[in-house]
Amino acid sequence: MSKKKSRLIAEGSDWTVEAIARYDDEIGRIANDYGLDCYRHQLEVITAEQMMDAYAAIGMPVYYHHWSFGKHFLETENRYKRGQMGLAYEIVINSDPCIAYLMEENTLTMQALVIAHAAYGHNSFFKGNHMFKQWTSADAIIDYLVFARNYIAECEERHGVDAVEQLIDACHALSNLGVDRYKRSPPLSLEKEKTRQREREAYLQAQVNDLWRTLPRHDAPFAEAEEKRFPLEPEENLLYFVEKNAPLLEPWQREIVRITRKIGQYFYPQRQTQVMNEGWACFWHYTLLNTLYDEGKVDDGFMLEFLQSHTNVVYQPPYSSKWYSGINPYALGFAMWQDIRRICERPDAEDREWFPDIAGADWRETFDFAMRNFKDESFIAQYLSPRLMREFRLFSVLDDDSQAKLKVDAIHDEPGYRALRRNLAEQYNLGSSDPNIQVWNVDLRGDRSLTLRHFAHQRRPLSPASLTVLEHMASLWGFNVRLEHQRPDGEWTLLAERKTERRKQSAG
Amino acid sequence: MTVRIVDRRQDSRNKSSINRSRFILRFKGQIRKAVADAIAKRGIRDLQSGEKIGIPGKDISEPQFRHGKGGVRESVHPGNDRFQSGDQMDRPPSGNQGPGSGQASPDGEGLDDFVFTLTRDEFLDIFFDELALPNLVKRQLARIDEFKRVRAGYTQSGVPTNINLVRTMRGAAGRRVAVGGPYATRLRALQAELEGALDEMPADAAEVERLQREIAVLKARHEAIPFIDPFDLRYSNRIRIPQPSTQAVMFCVMDVSGSMDENRKQMAKRFFMLLYLFLNRNYEHIEVVFIRHHTVAEEVDEEDFFHSRETGGTIVSSALKLMHQVISARYGSSVWNIYCAQASDGDNWNDDSPQCRNLLAESILPLVQYYAYIEITDGEPQNLWHEYERLTTSHAGVFAMQHIAEVSDIYPVFRELFRKRLV
Numbered sequence: 001m002s003k004k005k006s007r008l009i010a011e012g013s014d015w016t017v018e019a020i021a022r023y024d025d026e027i028g029r030i031a032n033d034y035g036l037d038c039y040r041h042q043l044e045v046i047t048a049e050q051m052m053d054a055y056a057a058i059g060m061p062v063y064y065h066h067w068s069f070g071k072h073f074l075e076t077e078n079r080y081k082r083g084q085m086g087l088a089y090e091i092v093i094n095s096d097p098c099i100a101y102l103m104e105e106n107t108l109t110m111q112a113l114v115i116a117h118a119a120y121g122h123n124s125f126f127k128g129n130h131m132f133k134q135w136t137s138a139d140a141i142i143d144y145l146v147f148a149r150n151y152i153a154e155c156e157e158r159h160g161v162d163a164v165e166q167l168i169d170a171c172h173a174l175s176n177l178g179v180d181r182y183k184r185s186p187p188l189s190l191e192k193e194k195t196r197q198r199e200r201e202a203y204l205q206a207q208v209n210d211l212w213r214t215l216p217r218h219d220a221p222f223a224e225a226e227e228k229r230f231p232l233e234p235e236e237n238l239l240y241f242v243e244k245n246a247p248l249l250e251p252w253q254r255e256i257v258r259i260t261r262k263i264g265q266y267f268y269p270q271r272q273t274q275v276m277n278e279g280w281a282c283f284w285h286y287t288l289l290n291t292l293y294d295e296g297k298v299d300d301g302f303m304l305e306f307l308q309s310h311t312n313v314v315y316q317p318p319y320s321s322k323w324y325s326g327i328n329p330y331a332l333g334f335a336m337w338q339d340i341r342r343i344c345e346r347p348d349a350e351d352r353e354w355f356p357d358i359a360g361a362d363w364r365e366t367f368d369f370a371m372r373n374f375k376d377e378s379f380i381a382q383y384l385s386p387r388l389m390r391e392f393r394l395f396s397v398l399d400d401d402s403q404a405k406l407k408v409d410a411i412h413d414e415p416g417y418r419a420l421r422r423n424l425a426e427q428y429n430l431g432s433s434d435p436n437i438q439v440w441n442v443d444l445r446g447d448r449s450l451t452l453r454h455f456a457h458q459r460r461p462l463s464p465a466s467l468t469v470l471e472h473m474a475s476l477w478g479f480n481v482r483l484e485h486q487r488p489d490g491e492w493t494l495l496a497e498r499k500t501e502r503r504k505q506s507a508g
Numbered sequence: 509m510t511v512r513i514v515d516r517r518q519d520s521r522n523k524s525s526i527n528r529s530r531f532i533l534r535f536k537g538q539i540r541k542a543v544a545d546a547i548a549k550r551g552i553r554d555l556q557s558g559e560k561i562g563i564p565g566k567d568i569s570e571p572q573f574r575h576g577k578g579g580v581r582e583s584v585h586p587g588n589d590r591f592q593s594g595d596q597m598d599r600p601p602s603g604n605q606g607p608g609s610g611q612a613s614p615d616g617e618g619l620d621d622f623v624f625t626l627t628r629d630e631f632l633d634i635f636f637d638e639l640a641l642p643n644l645v646k647r648q649l650a651r652i653d654e655f656k657r658v659r660a661g662y663t664q665s666g667v668p669t670n671i672n673l674v675r676t677m678r679g680a681a682g683r684r685v686a687v688g689g690p691y692a693t694r695l696r697a698l699q700a701e702l703e704g705a706l707d708e709m710p711a712d713a714a715e716v717e718r719l720q721r722e723i724a725v726l727k728a729r730h731e732a733i734p735f736i737d738p739f740d741l742r743y744s745n746r747i748r749i750p751q752p753s754t755q756a757v758m759f760c761v762m763d764v765s766g767s768m769d770e771n772r773k774q775m776a777k778r779f780f781m782l783l784y785l786f787l788n789r790n791y792e793h794i795e796v797v798f799i800r801h802h803t804v805a806e807e808v809d810e811e812d813f814f815h816s817r818e819t820g821g822t823i824v825s826s827a828l829k830l831m832h833q834v835i836s837a838r839y840g841s842s843v844w845n846i847y848c849a850q851a852s853d854g855d856n857w858n859d860d861s862p863q864c865r866n867l868l869a870e871s872i873l874p875l876v877q878y879y880a881y882i883e884i885t886d887g888e889p890q891n892l893w894h895e896y897e898r899l900t901t902s903h904a905g906v907f908a909m910q911h912i913a914e915v916s917d918i919y920p921v922f923r924e925l926f927r928k929r930l931v
Contacts, residue, residue, distance in 0.1 A: 065527055069527040319586060324585075396585075462575065
């Protein structure tokens with residue numbers, strides 16, 4: 001008895017710095033045995049209030065100032081105070097070193113859970129997954145955020161808080177369509193940003209001026225001008241197009257557009273890997289802490305507290321529950337990773353039929369491959385097993401506004417598995433959940449108006465708030481902006497137009 | 509390799525405070541309206557706390573290009589307990605695409621009120637926004653004729669009453685040790701030599717005598733070191749620093765005659781409360797004098813002021829006389845900023861009203877920063893009002909009067925009374 005007790009890492013529920021360090025050592029050792037490849041990490045102890053601060057700034061330790069972050073803070077604070085939500089006990093930042101926050105109110109058990117979840121789970125995902133590798137530069141993000149905050153603060157001083165705020169409002173409104181989806185963004189770096197920012201200012205302005213200088217050449221053959229469209233190819237990244245081509249923006253305004261665009265880009269992989277990432281982290285905290293228990297390093301009390309919290313996190317309420325708000329990414333992700341391990345270690349006949357490649361394979365290698373090479377959409381399409389669909393009792397509902405009734409078109413049975421899996425994967429496809437709006441044309445030789453075209457998917461219309469967004473677009477562009485709607489058959493209609501009087505104002 | 513653990517709990521606490529104040533600044537219009545509504549509803553003592561504020565959700569939404577309702581959608585849900593493939597069902601009434609009642613906020617465009625809590629300071633800031641009492645800074649303040657004496661270390665010169673004994677004695681002791689040190693050392697050496705000489709069996713009498721003489725000389729010198737020297741004296745130093753006057757006294761004068769019912773008293777109370785809170789933000793120290801009157805006036809404490817019941821007629825001048833006495837007795841000096849607020853239903857003995865006007869014009873208004881009169885009545889103004897009206901022109905900027913009928917009138921009236929003057 002006494003011998004077993006001496007093997008415990010720590011006792012009691014109050015944490016100390018030494019106990020946390022010992023837990024980190026042990027968890028790190030086991031993670032290493034499992035072959036998890038992580039960035040170095042740093043643990044930061046913060047208060048609940050600081051946690052809410054971090055929430056408001058999307059977890060970033062430094063961020064520029066904007067009223068909307070104040071709004072999010074108030075929202076969080078309010079819900080927290082009314083007891084409608086517990087604070088997530090962890091926030092982790094995709095940076096190198098990876099920073100994980102521990103809230104001071106947490107018990108020692110919770111701190112161990114957070115370390116396993118964030119500092120090893122998320123951390124290894126950030127380092128390994130191709131989305132993060134390709135789209136983000138973990139070693140430079142903090143520096144870039146510092147640069148962004150200082151630059152924007154400087155602009156506020158020089159040009160007034162209101163002007164900057166208005167600009168950032170417009171950028172935020174367009175931020176979900178301000179990301180590159182298909183080509184890699186160049187890595188960010190503080191020195192480069194700083195040194196290049198000035199020359200970029202001058203250069204960009206020259207570029208833009210050049211573009212518009214060709215305007216009044218009346219001697220050019222008119223017919224040829226008609227044919228040439230600008231941009232030659234439609235541009236899907238609206239903010240990028242604004243940054244490079246908006247005729248009336250000042251250099252500092254272009255830089256701010258660029259900053260919000262870059263930061264939006266940084267978060268793009270997170271939006272696309274929620275199920276995988278959270279599931280991965282849950283899988284690893286579960287596995288790591290259970291291994292600690294098997295080794296006798298933690299006692300039953302620790303495990304009970306941990307399991308209580310863990311099951312809360314991975315609970316999936318059914319559709320008919322009043323707590324139901326869609327599929328819980330923690331639940332789905334955790335179940336999928338557990339299931340993949342099961343398919344590798346204890347496959348049955350169904351698994352061998354559905355997953356001939358991985359049934360009976362080494363689970364660590366399978367995990368590593370899956371973690372590195374997928375995003376939510378493809379991960380679900382690839383690995384969601386019939387058994388899991390039955391366990392979740394999934395069913396798919398078709399809502400077609402041309403039909404009077406909703407229709408259940410697939411459930412968890414043999415004919416439904418594939419459709420169900422395809423539909424669920426599609427649900428995580430940002431490409432179809434964000435509307436597809438592209439820069440279609442700029443009337444270079446006429447009134448300089450900008451035309452955006454919405455390519456409808458499944459006849460889905462734009463929400464009414466889109467008109468407000470169009471106003472933001474018009475304020476950035478400085479001239480008239482039109483929004484067109486193109487149906488799959490190629491027919492298009494004008495949805496809305498926003499006229500801007502800004503040119504006259506700035507002239508007068 | 510152990511992990512790096514950083515304790516950030518002491519770091520920048522209110523990292524979001526800038527964002528928070530930006531948010532409040534941006535929606536000031538809506539927030540101000542909500543604050544005004546809140547004031548009209550809430551009890552008086554609550555004014556010391558913050559306020560939960562709701563502003564329309566659509567005003568503060570952050571729009572993005574999103575899909576609206578309609579078109580074709582597939583959605584996958586968990587927990588199937590009754591459906592078979594091909595089942596059809598009606599759309600849920602809210603228009604959510606999913607069956608059941610789960611999805612509370614379908615598209616993130618919540619139109620519910622956005623509710624949050626203003627801190628007391630934020631609440632009062634908005635409440636008092638744009639308000640400032642006229643002549644807020646007393647004319648005397650510009651001259652600064654009040655000084656405060658503060659300690660400022662020690663000096664070597666001064667008057668005897670300021671001698672700092674501890675410092676002086678400490679210095680003296682130090683000096684005595686320093687000056688007497690060499691003598692003491694030499695003395696100890698000679699004593700030792702003397703003892704040595706005495707111990708030698710045939711004592712060398714001449715040597716002993718020489719040593720004894722030398723010891724006597726040294727002892728005399730050592731004792732001649734003064735116990736205290738003018739050089740040791742230290743005086744506590746005090747300097748005068750200019751002190752702006754930051755105190756105010758507020759007179760609350762209320763008619764408690766039979767015609768003032770509980771409801772009117774409550775209205776008056778709110779008015780006094782607002783004035784008090786306003787002064788509280790501008791002055792460090794505020795005294796409040798409560799004077800109630802019917803046919804005779806008396807100074808009372810707050811409890812009696814608002815809650816005791818009186819009956820009888822009304823002679824307003826009795827209160828004004830008492831106020832004047834109190835001012836001359838206790839608040840006569842120029843360090844007091846004097847504010848008066850009088851609440852009444854306007855009833856007065858007819859021949860008393862002109863006397864009130866004279867009292868105010870001649871003895872009270874010259875002394876005060878501001879005198880506000882509110883008449884709480886839903887009927888026609890009475891004689892006191894007509895008399896006072898003549899003061900508004902002769903003492904503009906110092907005297908103001910307003911008419912209140914409903915509880916919700918108080919806030920606008922308050923703003924009107926204390927609106928920031930251009931002067």
